[in-house]
Amino acid sequence: MNVAELRAKPSWRSVKSHLMTGLMGLALLVVLAPLVSVLWSISSRGLGIVTSAFPAFFTAEIPQISRAAGPGMGPAIVGTLMVTLGATLVAVPLGVLGAIYLHEYGRAGKFARLVRFMATVMTGVPSIVMGLFVYVMWTLRFGYSAFGGSLALACLMLPIVIASTEQMLRLVPDHLREAAYALGTTKSRTILTVVLPAALPGIVSGSLLAVARAAGETAPLLFALGLGATAYNAHFFDGINTALSQQIFVNATSSFAGAQERAWGAALTLVVLAFSFSVVARVFVHARRR
Amino acid sequence: MIDAAALRGRRDRADRSFRGLAIGAAATVLLVLGLIAVTMTARARTVIGELGVSFFTSSRWSPADGLYGALPFVWGTLYTAVIALVIAVPVSLGVALFITEVAPRALKRWLIYAIDLLAVVPSVVFGLWGVLVLSTVLPRSFLAAGVVLAIMIIPIITSLAREVLETTPVADKEAALALGATRWEMIGASVIPHSKGGIVGAVMLGLGRAMGETIAAALVIGSATGQITLDALAPGNSMPAVIANSWGEADTLQRSALIALAVLLFAMTIVVNLIATTIVQRSMRRARGTV
Numbered sequence: 001m002n003v004a005e006l007r008a009k010p011s012w013r014s015v016k017s018h019l020m021t022g023l024m025g026l027a028l029l030v031v032l033a034p035l036v037s038v039l040w041s042i043s044s045r046g047l048g049i050v051t052s053a054f055p056a057f058f059t060a061e062i063p064q065i066s067r068a069a070g071p072g073m074g075p076a077i078v079g080t081l082m083v084t085l086g087a088t089l090v091a092v093p094l095g096v097l098g099a100i101y102l103h104e105y106g107r108a109g110k111f112a113r114l115v116r117f118m119a120t121v122m123t124g125v126p127s128i129v130m131g132l133f134v135y136v137m138w139t140l141r142f143g144y145s146a147f148g149g150s151l152a153l154a155c156l157m158l159p160i161v162i163a164s165t166e167q168m169l170r171l172v173p174d175h176l177r178e179a180a181y182a183l184g185t186t187k188s189r190t191i192l193t194v195v196l197p198a199a200l201p202g203i204v205s206g207s208l209l210a211v212a213r214a215a216g217e218t219a220p221l222l223f224a225l226g227l228g229a230t231a232y233n234a235h236f237f238d239g240i241n242t243a244l245s246q247q248i249f250v251n252a253t254s255s256f257a258g259a260q261e262r263a264w265g266a267a268l269t270l271v272v273l274a275f276s277f278s279v280v281a282r283v284f285v286h287a288r289r290r
Numbered sequence: 291m292i293d294a295a296a297l298r299g300r301r302d303r304a305d306r307s308f309r310g311l312a313i314g315a316a317a318t319v320l321l322v323l324g325l326i327a328v329t330m331t332a333r334a335r336t337v338i339g340e341l342g343v344s345f346f347t348s349s350r351w352s353p354a355d356g357l358y359g360a361l362p363f364v365w366g367t368l369y370t371a372v373i374a375l376v377i378a379v380p381v382s383l384g385v386a387l388f389i390t391e392v393a394p395r396a397l398k399r400w401l402i403y404a405i406d407l408l409a410v411v412p413s414v415v416f417g418l419w420g421v422l423v424l425s426t427v428l429p430r431s432f433l434a435a436g437v438v439l440a441i442m443i444i445p446i447i448t449s450l451a452r453e454v455l456e457t458t459p460v461a462d463k464e465a466a467l468a469l470g471a472t473r474w475e476m477i478g479a480s481v482i483p484h485s486k487g488g489i490v491g492a493v494m495l496g497l498g499r500a501m502g503e504t505i506a507a508a509l510v511i512g513s514a515t516g517q518i519t520l521d522a523l524a525p526g527n528s529m530p531a532v533i534a535n536s537w538g539e540a541d542t543l544q545r546s547a548l549i550a551l552a553v554l555l556f557a558m559t560i561v562v563n564l565i566a567t568t569i570v571q572r573s574m575r576r577a578r579g580t581v
Binding site: 038127245 | 301302304305308309311312313314315316317318319320322323325326329330333380381382383384385387388391392401404405406407408410411412413414415416417418419421422423441444448472473474475477495498499501502503504505508509530533534537538548549552555556559560562563564566567571
């Protein structure tokens with residue numbers, strides 16, 4: 001009898017366990033495959049047009065005839081930045097104030113619980129519904145503009161900012177607040193000068209993640225920006241505008257190679273933009289931990 | 291001359307107005323949700339007034355004849371969402387279990403990054419990939435839309451499920467292992483019973499997201515009008531997709547019909563999300579042991 005025979009034969013139970021572990025690994029591959037494929041196709045097909053027409057791709061206006069090959073995406077890049085910045089200016093102050101109410105004033109009260117619950121529900125409202133809502137409320141009255149797009153994105157960002165900010169306020173230890181009260185500071189001053197600064201890095205990173213999500217949204221912009229803009233429009237409150245995500249949507253279904261190539265270039269630009277927001281957000285989180 | 295009482299009065303006023311500001315900001319959430327329901331229902335009344343209940347019961351959508359029946363799109367929305375769930379749920383649970391129970395610490399961090407990365411990719415980019423890359427192997431259809439939707443909801447379900455799984459007390463797991471359980475038996479005996487509620491909630495949230503996801507579906511579903519079929523490879527249409535695709539050339543009545551579709555979609559996702567949020571909050575409280 002040798003050692004190999006002495007070793008217990010693997011039972012069905014342990015085989016099954018290993019099998020299941022293998023399946024979990026397989027699930028991981030199933031998830032990573034499309035991620036790799038998406039990233040590979042954006043970079044391999046997007047880099048071509050971006051580098052062959054550098055920097056024109058980022059600065060030139062969009063060809064008026066979509067059949068035409070060549071750059072650029074300048075107005076769409078500016079449009080995305082304008083719309084996203086506008087949304088941030090609306091949603092972040094509102095969201096942070098709302099979270100301050102929830103955590104510093106409302107706490108476990110009825111109204112606060114209702115708002116908290118509804119904010120979670122609001123995260124799940126489809127983005128296209130937000131887009132149509134802003135169309136009905138704003139665009140029908142005041143016409144197409146970048147600001148309309150900002151409003152729609154702000155509606156999407158608001159519940160995310162509220163949730164992440166409240167989480168950060170929860171991490172501020174109560175003894176900081178008590179120390180401020182003991183010095184005779186009013187509640188509002190305590191919040192503004194003690195609590196908010198302590199929670200700031202977390203609030204910034206949470207807001208940046210919301211911005212990263214908003215920058216890539218398409219559906220809310222379809223109704224607010226208007227269609228067919230190809231030139232720069234620096235007017236925030238007036239006139240049709242465009243954005244990277246809208247350009248990708250419009251060009252994706254085009255049968256012309258030139259338009260498809262522009263769509264890939266725009267996708268590369270948009271993904272890099274969204275990733276850099278979330279990387280900066282992560283840097284803030286690490287800065288806080290240290 | 292400012293005396294102490296006047297100073298306190300001013301301070302109190304500043305304090306109260308700040309509190310008012312904060313309440314106002316919090317109330318915007320309720321305001322927006324309420325306004326969505328009211329203003330959009332008002333716009334949708336045009337088509338309901340014209341067609342009555344047949345808007346909800348008819349399966350014919352033919353703008354040229356002024357006929358608008360929502361059923362094919364409701365079907366497309368539910369069908370693609372179910373396909374997405376069938377793919378996404380086992381995969382997400384597998385990945386979440388792999389991350390929490392199998393992966394070594396160093397690998398774990400990178401895997402969480404990768405899943406987050408997937409969540410940051412904009413949906414229109416998945417749509418572009420679906421149209422120009424995936425379509426070479428899988429033509430535009432219910433199934434193609436389901437696959438793309440699955441990729442988009444996997445990060446949500448995975449990260450929520452992972453958070454729930456991680457709350458399993460180590461003692462529970464060690465108890466199972468000490469009784470001689472294999473890893474899989476330990477997961478079945480300790481981890482899953484502990485996290486069942488949270489996982490169901492995560493899946494419901496994924497369902498809500500899949501139903502509302504617009505752009506990727508609009509690009510890959512195939513935009514065929516009015517197909518109610520179980521054939522997953524047939525081109526179809528869904529509520530958000532038809533809104534996005536036909537808004538541009540729609541007249542007043544059709545726009546009203548599209549807004550009515552949006553109201554219906556809003557109502558459906560709200561119901562799914564209400565249930566999901568309730569389940570998640572309850573199970574999170576139970577996991578923390580405060581109930």
